[in-house]
Amino acid sequence: MATESGADNVTVGSSILRATLRAARGDQEAARAQAGDAVRGIDLLDSRSLYVRYCQALGTAALAEGDHKAAYEHFRRMFTEDFHPAPVHYHASLYHLADLAAAAVRAGRADDARSVLRAAETTLGESRSARLDTIVHRTSALLSDPEDAEPHFRAALADPDCLRLAFEHALAQLDFGEWLRRRRRAAEARTVLGTALEIFERLDARPWIERATAELRAAGVAVADSAAPEAVADLTPQELQIAQLAAEGLTNRDIGARLYLSPRTIGFHLHKIFPKLGITGRTQLRDVLGPARLPDH
Numbered sequence: 504m505a506t507e508s509g510a511d512n513v514t515v516g517s518s519i520l521r522a523t524l525r526a527a528r529g530d531q532e533a534a535r536a537q538a539g540d541a542v543r544g545i546d547l548l549d550s551r552s553l554y555v556r557y558c559q560a561l562g563t564a565a566l567a568e569g570d571h572k573a574a575y576e577h578f579r580r581m582f583t584e585d586f587h588p589a590p591v592h593y594h595a596s597l598y599h600l601a602d603l604a605a606a607a608v609r610a611g612r613a614d615d616a617r618s619v620l621r622a623a624e625t626t627l628g629e630s631r632s633a634r635l636d637t638i639v640h641r642t643s644a645l646l647s648d649p650e651d652a653e654p655h656f657r658a659a660l661a662d663p664d665c666l667r668l669a670f671e672h673a674l675a676q677l678d679f680g681e682w683l684r685r686r687r688r689a690a691e692a693r694t695v696l697g698t699a700l701e702i703f704e705r706l707d708a709r710p711w712i713e714r715a716t717a718e719l720r721a722a723g724v725a726v727a728d729s730a731a732p733e734a735v736a737d738l739t740p741q742e743l744q745i746a747q748l749a750a751e752g753l754t755n756r757d758i759g760a761r762l763y764l765s766p767r768t769i770g771f772h773l774h775k776i777f778p779k780l781g782i783t784g785r786t787q788l789r790d791v792l793g794p795a796r797l798p799d800h
Contacts, residue, residue: 512550515541519556526564527670529709532752534564551592555581559599566602567710571609578603579615588622597623601638601671604645605678617646637665641675644682652682673702677715680722689722696722709751735792737779745772746780750788 505513518541526534538560547554562577581596581603582588590596600623607616620642627635637659644655656679665672680696683689700715738746741762748758755766755773762769777783780791 512553515545515553516556519553519560523556523560523563526560526567527706527708527711529567530752531564531567532754532757534560552595555592555595555599559602562599562602562606566606569710571606574606575603575610575612575616578606579612579619582619582622587625588619589626590623597627597635598638601641601645601674604642605674608645613646616642620646633662633664634668634671637662637671637675641678645678649682649686656682669702670706670708673699673706673708673711673715676702677711677718680715681718684718684722692722693719693724697724735780738776742772742776742779745769746776746788747792749773749785750792 505511505517519538522534522538522541525531525537538557542553542557545553547557558577558580562574565571565574565577578599581591581599583591600620603619604613604616607613620639624639627639631639640655640659644652644659647655656675659675660672660679676695676699680692680699683692683695696715696719700712700719703711703715735743735746744762745758748761749755753761755769758764758769759766773785780788782788782791
């Protein structure tokens with residue numbers, strides 16, 4: 504409809520949104536390619552909202568890969584580099600404060616993220632939506648001293664209207680569950696993490712499924728992997744790991760770098776894997792494997 508009516512920004516924005524969805528579901532390489540195709544030939548300085556959405560797509564892909572430094576750089580571009588950082592887009596940037604904070608605490612950039620949060624709170628004042636209030640509380644929880652974080656986590660999860668924003672709500676649950684587990688409050692953590700995992704599984708957000716599963720196991724819950732088809736059961740652990748990474752869209756070179764194997768060795772394994780699964784190419788891997796997750800080893 505947007506294309507037919509000449510609403511170019513909506514056409515480009517919807518393509519970037521699809522790229523972000525791919526990233527959240529673990530297809531990072533395809534997500535970056537689609538986001539790049541969407542903005543090719545476009546001067547993003549002329550559309551700040553599209554620029555923020557483009558940064559979101561790339562930042563989500565980096566978070567999904569666990570590259571928190573790159574993720575922080577992408578989300579940080581949504582705000583100016585001034586002493587008093589301002590949102591690049593007057594409201595779109597603010598929706599990603601918590602994403603910026605989540606990357607910052609793992610990339611050693613928490614102090615810089617706090618300066619962004621302080622400036623944003625000054626800009627917002629008290630007149631902010633329930634969604635922004637939730638985001639600010641989650642951001643504050645992530646960037647607070649440990650003893651001050653709990654009230655912000657609980658406030659971030661308190662508004663029932665925010666349940667409609669399932670992915671954001673699950674991220675807040677996951678953050679709170681991790682915080683509880685690290686405070687040795689494992690019983691409370693299990694409930695929160697279990698809720699997060701259920702939502703991530705419903706959304707097929709594979710990178711976050713893996714993270715929530717790992718946290719639940721660390722909290723003492725025996726989480727079973729999804730039942731694999733009989734053909735998958737014939738794969739060796741290494742073959743299953745390679746197949747899952749290929750299903751997520753990683754190239755042979757990417758998989759090799761992650762597993763310390765040559766791209767040629769990865770190709771050799773894939774040619775052994777395909778007949779075992781009854782398929783002829785890597786594009787069919789995701790259909791066969793479904794939401795199966797990597798083994799712990």
